[in-house]
Amino acid sequence: MSSVVAVALATVANVLDRGSPCLSSMATVGGLSLQCLDRLRWLDPDALVGIEHLVDGTGSPAVIAFSQPVARDALARVVARMGRRLPVRSVWRSLVQQYLLYRWSLRGQGNVHLAARPGHSADELGLALDTAVFDLWRTALEAEGWQWLGPRDQGHFVYTAVNDWHHHTDLSVRAFQALWNFHRPEQSLELDGSFGPLTENALLLSPAGGFPTDRRPASSERFERLLFWNPAALQSGPEVRWLQSGLARDHGLAPGQVDGRFGPMTALAVRRFQWRHGLRPDGIVGPVTRAVLGERGIPDVGLAEAMAKANVSSWDSVLLGLSTEGASSGTAARDRLPPGPEASARMAERDWPRLKAFAEPLRQAARAVDLPVALLAAIASRESRAGQLLDAGGWGERGRAFGVMQVDQRVHRLAANEDPSGPAHLHQAARILRRGLDAVRQRHSDWRPEDQLRGALAAYDAGIDSVRHPQWLDMGTTGGDYSADVLARARWLARQVPFVPTRERHRGYSSRRPVGGGGSQPHGSGADA
Structure with a gap:
């Protein structure tokens, strides 16, 4: 057996006996930890959220940058105040990582003086972090509810400004038990969230690098x-x-x-x-x-x-492959966030509960024009915050534009003015976007696909005549960031809504369809009946 395979198949017991309290030992169980995270989020999809945009140190497999949403929000305020990301040594810990630290602390190994029993740690809850620069960040962290645990555990902070501190206390244990049962059904554990002798023995026998997958691609x-x-x-x-x-x-x-x-x-x-x-x-x-x-x-x-x-639309792959600067400082400030793609993602996340209410009509509209459903959802998020900014009749922009995607009645004859998130409105807005994309592709056939997609969004906001150069697409758009912000929101939303399968495209639409007439008015460049 090769040395690589031998290391991969080492058990947690091997790491416990031969390892020491350091990042390299934590990295050794990184594969198993990620599998535990996968099962935890399968048990409770809303328990943890990613915070890689807020911390430094995620290049190490030992650092898994997830936390509870309330802790994420508090840390975001700290990062905004300090103007840079927080260097960390650990954030969320898996059951296996906490177990190793706990056993090493009992032995007095290394510098581990305090470690909670597995299943009882704030680190497993996504409510703790560890940093080597605690002295520089302590004031800012404590101002947002992060409690320093003192000189015996230097660098360790716990977020205590929550009503139900012990929420999810057993979730880390149940996640491992579910993972073990999936791979070892003949030795299944009771899924009770209790870290007893049977669960501990199973953990010790688990492969440190993670259970090998027998999945074969279709x-x-x-x-x-x-x-x-x-x-x-x-x-x-x-x-x-x-x-x-x-x-x-x-x-x-x-x-x-x-x-x-x-x-x-x-x-x-x-x-x-x-x-x-x-x-x-x-x-x-x-x-x-x-x-x-x-x-x-x-x-x-x-x-x-x-x-x-x-079965993935080519425009879905373009969306997933591009990079974007995200929201400008002016746009991000509305939600008291620092500028950048993380702010766009956070705003999309806040709008997601409202977007889900009309997700199916969005999918149907996306199918009809062969565009990513996440892109349409992102426009609804940017234009109206998924309907939150509309008046009681569904109007925005002082009565000039209708619906969640804000179709301007000064430019277009409205397909409907009754349901602001109904199929008629969403299909009309999707056609406007698609015709803008076709117009950009016709005028700028030498542009990269990602720039053509950016141009379509700029045309949706400011008209096709504003789309002249790929480096200046947002110069004339609302806030000077329309396409950058919408694309960043769409990339986050693409995680929540599935791709639109190409085999389900609406047969009535063709990209060779004649492009509608020009114009430079906001919210669409193509004539639409």
């Missing part, structure tokens, strides 16, 4: 070849090397040695990348993960064919 997912970790026969070759280089160079993720061999560290880096971008964290590099990685991360071998086989 034929409809294959393109060239899928990349995944197979301990029995490691995949290797130039595609794996390019993947490793891209993860390290472009995304700050450590795939281990860049040697062209798809080992456990590469699988862990892929899963972390997938979590970061809202993809299923299965460690398999298929067509969608490959599209999000982009051309620099891995060679684009037959991408068009791959996306067709995966």
Whole structure:
């Protein structure tokens, strides 16, 4: 057995006996920890949220940047006050990480003086963090409800400004029990959230790098070849090397040695990348993960064919592959947030409960014009905060525009003015956006697809005549950030709403349909009946 496979198959008991309280030992159980996180969010999808945009240190597999939403919001205020991200040594801890620290503290190993019993730690709840620069951040953290635990546990803060501090106390244990039962059904545990002798024994016997997956991709997912970790026969070759280089160079993720061999560290880096971008964290590099990685991360071998086989619209892949600056300071200030894509994502998250109320009509409208449903949802978020800014009759902009996507009656004959989130309104707005996209593609056929998509959004807001140069697309848009903000919101929303399958596209629409007439008025450039 190769040394790589031997390390991958080491158990938690091996790490406990041979390891020490340090980041490298925590990284050794990073694969199992991510699998625990996957099960925890399967048990309770709303328990934890990602905070990688607020902290530094996520390049290490030992640091898993998730917290409870209330703690995330408090930390965001701290980061906004300090003007930079917080360097951390740990944030959320899995049951296995907490167990190792607890056992090491009982032995008096290293500098671990205090460690709660597994299943009783604020770190497992997503309500704690550890930082080496506690002296510089202590005042700001304590002002937002983060309590410093004192000199015996320097760098450790717990968020205490919550009514139900012990919410989810057993969730970390139940997540591991569910994970064990899935992979070891013949030795299943009672899913009771109690860390007793049987659960402890199962944890010690678990592979530190995570349970190997026996999943084999369906034929409809294959393109060239899928990349995944197979301990029995490691995949290797130039595609794996390019993947490793891209993860390290472009995304700050450590795939281990860049040697062209798809080992456990590469699988862990892929899963972390997938979590970061809202993809299923299965460690398999298929067509969608490959599209999000982009051309620099891995060679684009037959991408068009791959996306067709995966039943994913080409504009979905463009949306997932682009980068954007996000909300401007003026737009972000409305929600008391610092500027950037994180602010856009946070605003989309706040609008998501209202967007869900008309998600199905949005999907139908997206199918009709072959555009990402997340893009339409993002426009509704930006234009009206998913209806929150409309008056009782569904009007905004002082009675000039109607509906959640704000169709301007000075430019368009309204298809409906009764239901601001109904199918008639959403289909009309979707057609306006699509005709704007076709107009941009017709006028600027040499532009990259991502710039054409940005141009379509700028045209939706400020008219097609404002779309002249790819570097100045938002110069004339509302807030000077319309396309950048909408795209950042759409990228977050793409995690919540599924892709629109190409096989379900509306047969009545064709991108060769004649483009509507021009104009420079806000909210759409194409004539629409």
